Amino acid sequence: MTATVATSHRTRTGWVAPLCWSAVVLDGVDLVVLGVVLPSLLTERSWALTPGSASLISVVGLVGVMLGALATGAISDVIGRRRTMLLTVTSFSVMTLLCAFAPNPEVLGLLRFLAGLGLGGVLPTALALVNEQAADGHGGRATTSMMTGYHVGAVLTALLGILIIPSLGWRWMFALGALPALVLVPLLLRHLPESGAYLTAREARRSAGSSAPATTEAPAGRPAGSVGLLFRHGLARSTLAFWVTSFMGLLLVYGLNTWLPQIMRSAGYELGAALALLLVLNVGAVLGLLVAGRVADRIGTRRAAVVWFVASAVFLALLSVRLPGVGVYAVVLATGVFVFSAQVLVYAYVAQVYPAAARGAALGGAAGVGRLGAITGPFLTGMLLTAGIAYPWGFYLFAVVAVVGALAVAVVRSRSAS
Structure with missing residues (x-):
């Protein structure tokens, strides 16, 4: 029985690297997708975009990514890496799909900001997972191997833009950017385990909390969280x-x-x-x-x-x-x-x-x-x-x-x- 449990655990942790790599591919997609569609957006007569206003859409999206990264990293320390990965991948994909139906630049900018909030959490969560799962002394290799997905996503998106935009238009680029979630989210649900290091830290916090007097605030002078x-x-x-x-x-x-x-x-x-x-x-x-x-x-x-x-x-x-x-x-x-x-x-x-x-x-x-x-x-x-x-x-x-x-x-x- 013990051997069976150990084998099951190794099988599940074996999914961590490929699933996190696949999630990081989404970051690579986001890196270039707006640059790929911008020439087409500038030709949308009803939108009346200029290079300056188009750049603003890009900046708004990056601000969303920044805020998402700052917030989600701390959130994953509270609710766990697995739940955070599911939340970020799902929210980013939904908002990216909605970008395909944006009626004007203002809505597109808003959706890019909201998509950025989800996407910003993908990278720090994936980094935490692969490093906590990696064998001692191999964290550097695990991190850099995972980050190759970033450039794979960028290259694939650029190639897709060449093939898709002339025949189907720019909106399909956002629709295709959301498509991986149909496969990735079910795989995350079924196969992504929670980080062992996170579970250990959570149990340590619970043990410390149960042995300490009940309080609603952190002790004086100690930052909470x-x-x-x-x-x-x-x-x-x-x-x-x-x-x-x-x-x-x-x-x-x-x-x-x-x-x-x-x-x-x-x-x-x-x-x-x-x-x-x-x-x-x-x-x-x-x-x-x-x-x-x-x-x-x-x-x-x-x-x-x-x-x-x-x-x-x-x-x-x-x-x-x-x-x-x-x-x-x-x-x-x-x-x-x-x-x-x-x-x-x-x-x-x-x-x-x-x-x-x-x-x-x-x-x-x-x-x-x-x-x-x-x-x-x-x-x-x-x-x-x-x-x-x-x-x-x-x-x-x-x-x-x-x-x-x-x-x-x-x-x-x-x-x-x-």
Whole structure:
């Protein structure tokens, strides 16, 4: 009987990585779906969109993702990872489907905001689950492997846009973006187990509560809830450092993904070459994710994150030099290898530093504050393009951002989460 139970448990935990990977694919879908449909939205005569108002829809959606990440991480520490994953995937998918029926830009912006609230919780919850399920010493590899789903979702959505929009129109992109929920939600219901670390932390809280006098408030001087734990027991410095690092990391990710082709165009590259460089950048991202986790498990996650940010700064600075022929492709590939997985290593490190009782809140805080960087990156780079100095100063700016990210993660106090 004991052997049967153990086998059943191993079978269920074996579902964690593929189900979380599938959920993170949705984040990749959201990364590019609006960019894919924007050219079509701008041609909707009754909507009268301008590039400025269309950008506002994008920003509103990112604000929703930020708020969702900040709130849902703490919620998962209370109601559990499994329930939170079901709630976030379902709500995001429903709101994305409703986007297909938006009658005007205002409604589309509102629905993108509401979809963002759900989507924002997907990543921190998935990160908590895979790290709590991963074997000791393999959290880095588990995190980076899961995050390949992010880029798979982005690439698939871009390809679908090429195939679907000319024949069926932009609304079908949102309908197809919601379609995975028809398969994923039933699989989550049936196969996703609750995190063992969360269950242990919950039982510890219950035991502590039953042995303490009944009260409706936290003791004086003690912040209530998992969010309060982020600033206690010597974790305040680490929390602030992770927030700074995540801000810088996502500034780089979104700034490069949004404006790299246009920056290279301003440097004199042909449009085809500029777009090819964006593809090479994301190929490098996948390669970096496959390598970074293994390196982190071997030399330590903090050390790997610092190395990755420093290498990002070096290659970003090199892009300020007009390189001949294959040289620019090699440097862009290396930039993708380090920039994208540097931020993922930050998530892996967050999961290692904080105890299970606050891990969801910690990951949600890092992802949520990072989304401010996701908004800031495209905005700052757009300003440099408008001023006509994005090349080479955009790459100098990105290099400095990477250095700040390295310095911030270096001051995190290393400790083992329980």
